[in-house]
Amino acid sequence: MRQDESVSRSAPRRGARAPAAVAAPDASVARWVQRTLNADPPRAKSLIVTVWGDSLAPHGGTVWLAGLIRLMAPFRINERLVRTSVFRLAQDGWLNSATYGRVSRYRLTRDGARRFDDAHLRIYARPDDDWDGTWDLVLADALPPARRAALRRELAWAGFGVLGPAVFLRPTQSARAWPAVLDAPGIATNVLVGAARDVPGRRPLTAAVATA
Numbered sequence: 001m002r003q004d005e006s007v008s009r010s011a012p013r014r015g016a017r018a019p020a021a022v023a024a025p026d027a028s029v030a031r032w033v034q035r036t037l038n039a040d041p042p043r044a045k046s047l048i049v050t051v052w053g054d055s056l057a058p059h060g061g062t063v064w065l066a067g068l069i070r071l072m073a074p075f076r077i078n079e080r081l082v083r084t085s086v087f088r089l090a091q092d093g094w095l096n097s098a099t100y101g102r103v104s105r106y107r108l109t110r111d112g113a114r115r116f117d118d119a120h121l122r123i124y125a126r127p128d129d130d131w132d133g134t135w136d137l138v139l140a141d142a143l144p145p146a147r148r149a150a151l152r153r154e155l156a157w158a159g160f161g162v163l164g165p166a167v168f169l170r171p172t173q174s175a176r177a178w179p180a181v182l183d184a185p186g187i188a189t190n191v192l193v194g195a196a197r198d199v200p201g202r203r204p205l206t207a208a209v210a211t212a
Contacts, residue, residue: 037076044081045088048072052108053116061108061116068106114180115157122159125175134172135205138182139192141166147186154181161212169196169205169212 051071056063063071069082086106089095094112098105108116138155140148148166158179160168172195182191198204 033074042075042077044072044077045085047075047077048082048085048089049094053119057108057113057116061113063106065104065106115154118158118179121176122157125173127171128173128175131171131173133197135169135196136160136172136178137194137196138168139166139194140168140190142190143187147190151181151187151191155179161209163205163208163212 048068052061052063065083065086068086069079072082086095089112090097090106093109094115095106096109098107138151138160140151143151143166152162152168155168158181159170159176160179161170163169178193182188182193196205
């Protein structure tokens with residue numbers, strides 16, 4: 001970490017409160033963390049996305065880069081990997097940065113916040129108890145390959161599987177709206193959206209879930 005981004009200072013500011021004491025981690029928890037890290041070391045970008053989605057997004061989605069570096073250290077993600085991952089997330093449209101002197105702060109973009117909202121619903125929302133077998137269907141064969149690949153990544157955050165090169169589907173749920181990306185310029189007029197149901201006596205769509 002660069003000295004200009006150090007979280008601590010040699011002397012506290014006048015009138016500043018002393019930091020609260022932090023309880024030492026339970027020894028069994030610490031051992032479990034170390035075993036888990038040894039068995040399955042996390043990928044830096046993936047872990048940062050998870051931390052941002054579960055811990056930062058619900059509280060404004062903003063963090064100082066120095067704080068994020070310190071937060072990732074116990075997971076064996078070093079400063080260089082944090083900086084590289086955050087830079088790539090910004091390039092991919094997830095984050096915006098603001099520079100104050102020689103320190104940086106990152107916050108979620110509108111698209112980044114939307115992606116986290118979609119992922120949160122996909123992971124945590126309770127499925128309809130009375131699902132009637134209807135599927136949300138998106139056909140994107142009119143899109144050029146690069147735009148279709150970008151749409152595929154966006155739809156994945158909203159819970160869509162890939163049934164074919166240009167065919168995406170997910171079970172219809174009353175609590176989930178159609179993804180906003182389908183209304184984007186260049187996409188809205190080149191995709192078809194609709195509902196799909198099984199044909200009696202034919203192979204059901206659920207049979208494709210494992211590979212979609």
